[in-house]
Amino acid sequence: MLRIQNLHADVGGKEILKGLDLVVPAGEVHAVMGPNGAGKSTLSYVLTGRGGYEVTAGSATLDGEDLLALAPDQRAARGVFLSFQYPLEIPGVPALTFIRTALNAQRRARGEPEATAPEFLKLARENAAALKIDFDMLKRALNVGFSGGEKKRMEILQMAMLKPRLLILDETDSGLDIDALKIVSEGVNALRSPDRAMLVITHYQRLLDHIRPDRVHVMADGRIAASGGPELALELEREGYDKYARAA
Ligand code: ADP
Ligand code: MG
Numbered sequence: 396m397l398r399i400q401n402l403h404a405d406v407g408g409k410e411i412l413k414g415l416d417l418v419v420p421a422g423e424v425h426a427v428m429g430p431n432g433a434g435k436s437t438l439s440y441v442l443t444g445r446g447g448y449e450v451t452a453g454s455a456t457l458d459g460e461d462l463l464a465l466a467p468d469q470r471a472a473r474g475v476f477l478s479f480q481y482p483l484e485i486p487g488v489p490a491l492t493f494i495r496t497a498l499n500a501q502r503r504a505r506g507e508p509e510a511t512a513p514e515f516l517k518l519a520r521e522n523a524a525a526l527k528i529d530f531d532m533l534k535r536a537l538n539v540g541f542s543g544g545e546k547k548r549m550e551i552l553q554m555a556m557l558k559p560r561l562l563i564l565d566e567t568d569s570g571l572d573i574d575a576l577k578i579v580s581e582g583v584n585a586l587r588s589p590d591r592a593m594l595v596i597t598h599y600q601r602l603l604d605h606i607r608p609d610r611v612h613v614m615a616d617g618r619i620a621a622s623g624g625p626e627l628a629l630e631l632e633r634e635g636y637d638k639y640a641r642a643a
Pocket of ligand 1: 406407409411429430431432433434435436437438
């Protein structure tokens, strides 16, 4: 499903990704761990098409299609979704309006009919209830004045409603209390599906205890330095990234 080969990318004239290879088959959840500055966020931005990140070599395909040739909104329409470490506050735009606009833009791009207002509200009510989000909160400006846990819940709500095919979570768990962590991991687990791939960037074994990834990758100095099963995350927790950081 997601296939990254020999990916090189520059940020601000400096090479950050230095020949990264990674394959995430449909139906699988892969964790990416690694020291600060390894290039984990850079990878998520390159895959979603954020400006300022220049790919200098290599490829990234989703179901065989060249992801890097597409504009960010086209990637979103193909089902690429990035959950930010720090969700943005958008004053003046109610959360419901934001999600409805995103959902319908994606449907239009795919040639599907837009959701009518009643259809959309029903979908929003069902998903909010499942995530224990007070529906009135969705009428407020997106994330403005929301607590950390509420913001993360909003991210999960967006994922649940947009039904992405490739889900990237960039340290969605950092700074979360136990309850919010549970919401994030339950939300991720509920989205596990045979036709969806997920990349979970995290520092924390406690998130992986809940999510149980199929594969774990260690990223160091712009490359995947090691890959393994869930036991690799336990080893990292015991021994740290030193070994990989030094080898890189
Ligand atoms: P991680 O998410 O693994 O902690 P990042 O992808 O955020 O790593 O950063 C990788 C490296 O890229 C860091 O050394 C960081 O300083 C550098 N970097 C990030 N953004 C810029 C930028 N705009 N200009 C120059 N260097 C940058
Ligand atoms: Mg980062």
